Structure formats: C-alpha cells, structure tokens
Amino acid sequence: MKAAVLKGPCLLELEDLPDPLTPKGGALLEILACAVCGTDVKMRGQGHRDLAYPRVLGHEMVGRIVEMDADSILAEGDNVQLWPGIACGKCRPCQRRADNRCRRIKIMGFNCDGGFAELLALPKESISCGVNLLPGNVDPALAALAEPLACCINGQEQARVCQGDRVLILGGGPIGALHALLAELHGAEKIIVAERLPSRIRLLEKHTRAVVVDPSEEPGKTALAAEMGREGVDVILTATPEVRVDGDLLRLLTPGGRVCIFSGPAPGNYQEMIDQRSIHYHELAITGAYGSSSRHNRSAVELLTSGMIKADWLITRRTNLAGIEEAFSHSSQRTGMKSVVCKN
Numbered sequence: 001m002k003a004a005v006l007k008g009p010c011l012l013e014l015e016d017l018p019d020p021l022t023p024k025g026g027a028l029l030e031i032l033a034c035a036v037c038g039t040d041v042k043m044r045g046q047g048h049r050d051l052a053y054p055r056v057l058g059h060e061m062v063g064r065i066v067e068m069d070a071d072s073i074l075a076e077g078d079n080v081q082l083w084p085g086i087a088c089g090k091c092r093p094c095q096r097r098a099d100n101r102c103r104r105i106k107i108m109g110f111n112c113d114g115g116f117a118e119l120l121a122l123p124k125e126s127i128s129c130g131v132n133l134l135p136g137n138v139d140p141a142l143a144a145l146a147e148p149l150a151c152c153i154n155g156q157e158q159a160r161v162c163q164g165d166r167v168l169i170l171g172g173g174p175i176g177a178l179h180a181l182l183a184e185l186h187g188a189e190k191i192i193v194a195e196r197l198p199s200r201i202r203l204l205e206k207h208t209r210a211v212v213v214d215p216s217e218e219p220g221k222t223a224l225a226a227e228m229g230r231e232g233v234d235v236i237l238t239a240t241p242e243v244r245v246d247g248d249l250l251r252l253l254t255p256g257g258r259v260c261i262f263s264g265p266a267p268g269n270y271q272e273m274i275d276q277r278s279i280h281y282h283e284l285a286i287t288g289a290y291g292s293s294s295r296h297n298r299s300a301v302e303l304l305t306s307g308m309i310k311a312d313w314l315i316t317r318r319t320n321l322a323g324i325e326e327a328f329s330h331s332s333q334r335t336g337m338k339s340v341v342c343k344n
C-alpha cells in the first residue's frame with residue numbers, strides 16, 4: 001500500500017509499504033478520508049511528546065471495512081469513523097468512561113500508525129468502542145471532522161459550557177470554528193472569537209453566529225473590549241498555542257468563570273505564575289483538555305451526521321494521498337480552514 005511516512009522532523013515521504021494484515025479479533029480498513037490537524041503540521045515540523053518515528057501520521061479518520069475478524073454488528077463494506085485511541089478497557093479511567101485518560105493508551109497517528117495511508121489495521125481493542133458506523137450517504141471527509149469536534153466536546157465539557165454562557169474563543173482556525181458551532185449548540189448567549197487572519201474572519205462571520213474581532217490592533221482591540229463588556233465572560237477556550245493563561249487573561253473572566261487550556265501551549269507560554277487569590281475570591285476554574293474519549297467521538301458523529309452541527313464549509317481543500325504535501329501546506333498556510341486527504 002501507499003502511505004505517507006514521517007521519518008524525522010520535516011521528512012514526510014510517500015512510500016510503498018507492505019499491506020497490513022487483519023489483526024486477530026480486529027479489522028482491516030480502506031481509508032476513505034483523513035483530515036490534516038494542526039497537530040499533524042506541528043508533528044511534521046518539530047515532533048511531539050507522543051510521537052515515535054518512523055510514523056504514518058493521521059488521526060482524523062474515516063474508512064471502509066474490507067475485512068473483519070471479529071463478531072460485531074459491523075460488517076465488511078460498512079463506512080466507519082474512528083476514535084484514534086487504543087485503550088486497555090481495564091484501568092480505572094477506562095472503567096470510568098474516560099478512555100482518553102487510559103494509563104496504557106496508544107494513539108493512531110502518534111505512537112502507532114494512522115490514516116495517511118491506503119489501508120489501516122484496526123486492533124481488537126478498537127472494535128468494541130472506537131468504531132462508529134456511518135450512514136452510507138455521509139461524505140467521508142465531513143465525517144473525518146468528528147474527531148476534532150469530539151476534542152471540542154471534551155474541552156467544553158471540561159469548561160462546563162452551558163445555556164446563557166458568554167464564551168470567548170481565542171483563535172479562529174478549524175478548532176476555534178468548531179468550538180463556536182458547539183457553543184452555539186450549547187445555548188451560549190454570546191460567542192466572541194478573536195482571530196487575526198482576514199480570510200478566516202470572513203468564513204467565521206458567514207458560517208457561525210460568533211462576533212469575530214481582530215485583537216491585534218485598533219479598532220479590533222476596542223471592539224473586543226466592548227464585546228466583553230464590564231462583566232467579562234463566563235468561559236475562555238484557547239484555540240491557538242499563542243495564549244498565555246496569566247493574570248491578565250483571568251481578569252477577563254466573570255466570577256465563577258472557567259478557562260480551558262485546549263491548544264497545547266507554545267514554549268514560553270506554559271510556566272505562568274498565577275495569583276491564587278484571584279482564583280479563590282472569584283471562584284475561577286482552570287482546566288485542560290487533550291484529545292477525546294470514544295464517547296465524545298460517538299456524540300460528534302451524531303452531531304455531524306444529523307446536521308445539528310453544520311461543518312462542511314470548514315473543508316477548504318481536498319487532495320488525494322499523492323497530494324499530501326499540498327494538504328499539509330494548505331493547513332500550515334492558514335488561509336483556509338481544513339484540508340482532507342481523500343481516497344481517489
């Protein structure tokens with residue numbers, strides 16, 4: 001099979017690899033769509049805590065089952081969305097429905113091979129919880145957005161986004177956009193997205209209910225301050241690595257406010273000293289989110305396939321596997337939103 005293999009920093013090569021065998025108790029999948037994530041771009045350029053080389057990247061995957069070696073309601077020919085985690089199912093977090101915190105977790109596209117390939121071997125552990133059946137008429141590229149949406153569901157669960165909240169999203173790329181759509185679904189009273197790139201601002205204004213402001217210069221700064229009002233916001237979600245969660249940021253929260261550190265903080269942004277009194281007196285909460293559980297993926301698939309979340313506009317580039325460089329550069333140039341590598 002053809003696969004895009006990352007051999008080291010900035011060394012992504014299209015290669016012929018032996019076809020994987022169907023694992024015992026698992027399944028063999030033909031990949032129909034795999035979306036490029038900001039983390040893929042980061043891993044390609046500089047590696048990642050959970051990445052081991054050489055690696056087939058790609059964790060936002062939709063495939064078709066070509067061979068099945070398990071008793072399952074799923075059958076050959078079914079289209080499925082994949083939760084990229086492979087969890088043990090036995091440890092305490094797994095037992096408590098938080099399999100993304102599994103002590104022995106492996107993640108496809110990080111520490112085992114992922115979806116920028118023609119085929120994928122799906123282990124036994126994935127069959128029971130990590131595979132979500134798709135209706136036959138669903139666009140695989142759209143369904144591939146279920147994984148990043150699932151991560152946003154996790155983030156908003158951590159930050160307890162609910163009806164009537166005022167939500168500030170820092171960063172208006174694909175993740176900021178999904179957060180905006182989801183906050184709207186959760187009944188947020190006001191959604192403000194801070195984003196600098198004009199092309200992304202236009203897309204967000206067209207397709208979401210969010211007020212979008214450019215915080216980098218006047219008059220965006222004033223507009224942001226006006227939108228925040230004197231009371232501040234209930235929730236802040238970071239959707240770019242360039243955010244310092246410091247005293248200045250916490251002052252934007254209303255008492256009882258929550259901030260979710262969603263994007264992995266850039267070097268230099270993760271060792272802030274925070275005045276604990278502000279947390280105490282204003283009953284603030286700082287939380288984090290990393291990835292998503294299988295449960296979040298199921299919810300995300302439902303939201304996308306039912307049309308409760310309309311996200312097709314986020315796909316601004318489609319390529320095939322041979323065009324993976326183009327898919328990565330579209331993502332890293334950040335003029336559009338999401339690129340998806342699709343089967344020919």
Ligand SMILES: [Zn+2]
Nearest residue numbers: 037038039148
């Ligand atoms: Zn991702």
Ligand SMILES: [Zn+2]
Nearest residue numbers: 088091094102
């Ligand atoms: Zn576990």
